[in-house]
Amino acid sequence: ERAGLDTVVDGEMRRNEMVEFFADRIDGYEFNGPVKVWGHNYFDKPSVVEEVAYDExxxxxxxxxxxxVAERPVKVPITGPYTLGFWAFNEAYPSTEELVYDLADLVNEEVEKLVEAGARYIQIDEPALATTPEDHAIVGEALERIAAGIPEEVRIGLHVCYGDYSRIYPEINDYPIDEFDVELxxxxxxxxPTFTDPEFEPDLALGVVDAHTAEVESVEEIKENIRQGLRVVPPEKLTISPHCGLKPLPRDIAYGKTENMVTAVREIESEIDSGEIDLDDPLADD
Structure with missing residues (x-):
């Protein structure tokens, strides 16, 4: 909020790893020790040993x-059922697809509880889709289950890290989401250009600062990134954010990126209002 964000998040300060946190709270998972992911990094990959169930x-x-404690609206990120299913060992279900659908029903229960508590902005994180884009239909069905019965005023976003987005576009236009969050x-x-033909239907949440570098981008650099989003959607359909969670970065770096991002957004808004940016060709001044 000090940096000027319009919408804030908790920062996931109570969470450890994005799958482990939820697996520890879902009946049916158990942990048997870490597995090597890449380099010297390990992940406490859980196993699904019985039918999953929602407890609390x-x-x-x-x-x-x-x-x-916040004065601004709060967004709640939730690891999606596809990632919760495919980033675990499946020892209980005939197929991981069936596990994903059961998990989607549990996520739907959680979203209902959050809505009852006042939440109006939910983000489903599905980084696993970037590695298996051929499963976009499974994710689509899972999202249908998550969105079932959720009031229309609740904003649902989908975040997919990395990957070749052309392998899931334009299919995402059929997803029951209000916003698609990309990492570019x-x-x-x-x-x-992938998102320009056919027309991009949901709102676009565009990551404009890099969560994986400890260098604070300049305001001018971020403004150039924002202009890229204006090639896809008009300003009223463009949300600006970091391209992934800033939690791994030193606090001063994360704050500096956020502060410069907000400054860049305000300057772009002013330039749009004054006509300095041609929305038919937002890169024209480059």
Whole structure:
């Protein structure tokens, strides 16, 4: 809020790893030790040993604390059922697809609890889809289950890290989401044209600062990134954010990125209002 964000998050300060946190709270998972992921990094990969079940809320206390101390609207990120299923060992279900659908029903229960607590902005994180884009239909069905019965005024976003987005586009236009969150900073936005044909239907949440570098981007650099998003959607359909969670970064670096991002957004808004940016050709001044 000090940096000027319009919407805030808890920062996931109560969470450890994005799958482990939820697996520890869902009946049916167990942990048997870490597995090597890459380099010297290890992940405490859980196993699904019996049918998954919802026992008690996972994030309501986190949301209630954050919303009580925040003056701005609060977004709640939830690891999606596809990632929760495919980033675990499946020892209980005939197929991981069936596990994903059961997990989607549990996520739906959690979203209902969050909505009852006052949440109006939910983000489903599905990084696993980037590695298996051929499963976009499974994710679509899972999202249908998550969104079932959720009031229309509740904003649902989908975040997919990395990957070749052309392998899931335009299929995402059929997803029951209000916003699609993309991570393009580390690819110089070369994939932006993917979203221009056919027309991009949900709102676009564009990551404009890199969560994986400890260098604070300049305001001018961030403004150039924002202009890339204006090639896809009009300003009223563009949300600006970091391209992934800033939790791994030193606090001063994370704050510096956020502060510069907000400054860049305000300057772009002013330039749009004054006519300095041609929305038919937002890169024209480059």
């Amino acid at each position: 809320p996972w994030l309501v206390d986190e949301f209630e604390f954050t919303s009580n 900073c580390n690819g110089d936005f070369e994939q932006i």
